[in-house]
Amino acid sequence: MTKIVMHGCNGHMGRVITDLCEKDNNIEIVAGVDKFQGIDNKYPVFDSIEKVDVDFDVIIDFSNAAAVDGLLSYAENNNKPVVLCTTGLTDEMINHVDSASKKTAILRSANMSLGINTLFDLCKKATQVFADAGFDIEIVEKHHNQKLDAPSGTALALADACNEALDEDYEYCYNRADRREKRPKNEIGISAVRGGNIVGEHEVIFAGMDEVITIKHTAYSKGVFAQGAIQAAKFLAGKPAGLYDMKNVIAEK
Numbered sequence: 246m247t248k249i250v251m252h253g254c255n256g257h258m259g260r261v262i263t264d265l266c267e268k269d270n271n272i273e274i275v276a277g278v279d280k281f282q283g284i285d286n287k288y289p290v291f292d293s294i295e296k297v298d299v300d301f302d303v304i305i306d307f308s309n310a311a312a313v314d315g316l317l318s319y320a321e322n323n324n325k326p327v328v329l330c331t332t333g334l335t336d337e338m339i340n341h342v343d344s345a346s347k348k349t350a351i352l353r354s355a356n357m358s359l360g361i362n363t364l365f366d367l368c369k370k371a372t373q374v375f376a377d378a379g380f381d382i383e384i385v386e387k388h389h390n391q392k393l394d395a396p397s398g399t400a401l402a403l404a405d406a407c408n409e410a411l412d413e414d415y416e417y418c419y420n421r422a423d424r425r426e427k428r429p430k431n432e433i434g435i436s437a438v439r440g441g442n443i444v445g446e447h448e449v450i451f452a453g454m455d456e457v458i459t460i461k462h463t464a465y466s467k468g469v470f471a472q473g474a475i476q477a478a479k480f481l482a483g484k485p486a487g488l489y490d491m492k493n494v495i496a497e498k
Contacts, residue, residue: 247272247482248301253308255279261471275299294319302482317345326350326481346488354491355402357473362491365406372410380453387438387446395437404433
């Protein structure tokens with residue numbers, strides 16, 4: 246049984262993870278951390294991680310960037326593993342992630358979905374086949390109209406996966422409106438769509454002469470990210486200090 250502290254337990258993702266854990270006999274949330282205390286949880290909730298007074302194996306974090314530095318300091322000082330799901334981290338915060346991982350196990354990924362993380366490897370393999378054959382690579386991502394950043398971190402991670410197979414030789418293009426020229430070969434186009442309540446859709450297009458191959462992932466609910474975080478927590482419990490990602494989780498399956 247993996248014992249969890251849910252950091253950001255009363256946010257939307259915290260509630261989704263709480264519901265999923267209640268149906269999983271191999272994991273238990275023993276405490277939560279959240280500034281907002283207005284929800285009746287089945288576990289004790291503290292307003293800061295330092296006040297948690299129960300034994301646990303790993304922290305799942307779905308809070309906000311402002312809380313990350315304090316969480317990392319607690320984790321490295323107390324040797325507690327963290328599944329870090331919060332996005333929008335600054336370069337300084339990412340450096341803190343790296344330094345904390347030298348003292349405890351930290352798992353951080355651009356996207357917690359098992360499906361998306363499998364796509365990274367598929368895109369590398371597809372790029373190795375299609376790029377030399379003259380195929381163009383385009384990435385289109387779609388999200389709800391409340392998402393602040395564009396393109397998504399996952400779209401950039403998919404582009405990075407393709408570019409890794411190309412020896413980092415390709416450049417990213419986010420907008421062609423300000424130029425009038427043919428598409429250069431060594432380019433990966435990345436487009437963002439924002440509308441309605443689209444949870445998340447990522448499409449990698451390999452366009453060649455007379456044929457098009459598409460690799461696509463669609464998230465129909467945030468449950469896919471929550472389930473990935475739970476699998477990551479089970480994986481991370483008991484692991485030695487180091488920086489991990491979802492590829493490590495998938496490799497163990």
